[in-house]
Amino acid sequence: MTPQDQSAVVELKIPCRPEFVGVARLAILGVASRMPFSYDEVEDIRLAVGEACTTAVERAIKANQTDTSLTITSEIADSRLTIDIVDQVAKTPPSGSEENAPVEGLDEENIGALLMELLVDEIKIEPTPGQGTRVQMIKYVG
């Protein structure tokens, strides 16, 4: 490691399917462990990234687009870790089905979103210029 603030980028591309979310979690565990985060903070980052990937995978399943890929880009800087989770799942019109309606406001999606909010310092969710969603998370050191 050089003394100056030199950032490094680690990029991982996985199929947007349930069985690969664990691969993304393992990778981010490796990245976060290289930084001066506490054990709990590394766990928080792992869970937050897991939730972001899970949200993308669940949308891919609903939209029948599990043939798309999910890109997880981690930018390691001295003071912070920035993680971009970008999917290619095109928006589908709402089905209007009540089948997956939330139960007492406690559906998985809400819990996943709540966890992400609580586990990282900053989170931004926005549509990508193409067709998909970008989740950007930042965790600061110290």
Next chain:
Amino acid sequence: MNLKIDTSSLGENMSVIALEGEVDVYTAPQLKQQIITMLDSNITNIIVDLTNVEYLDSTALGVLIGGLKRLRERDGSLDLVIPNPRIRRIFEITGLDKIFDIHQTLDEAQNAEKVKGG
């Protein structure tokens, strides 16, 4: 690491589901299926033992909430065993520790179930 599920019966309407590994978007459907199987067998009191669970996400929480809801509709219960502070923390920060009865050990959970069962 995947999910390993072991079940054991504690009487005619009480069972334990012991989980080992990771409960996530990939493996949570297995847990859901196990709970449905028990519901179909008229088991109304389930203890889910998360002692050997290394990772758990919102998908797993969703399955557990769904199970709790169905069991309560039948005047049953779904209790959890969570000695691992990291896993317990996920329930605490989401407020779900107030919805589930969470125990430190399987013995503690069994005793609580006996009290509930009369």
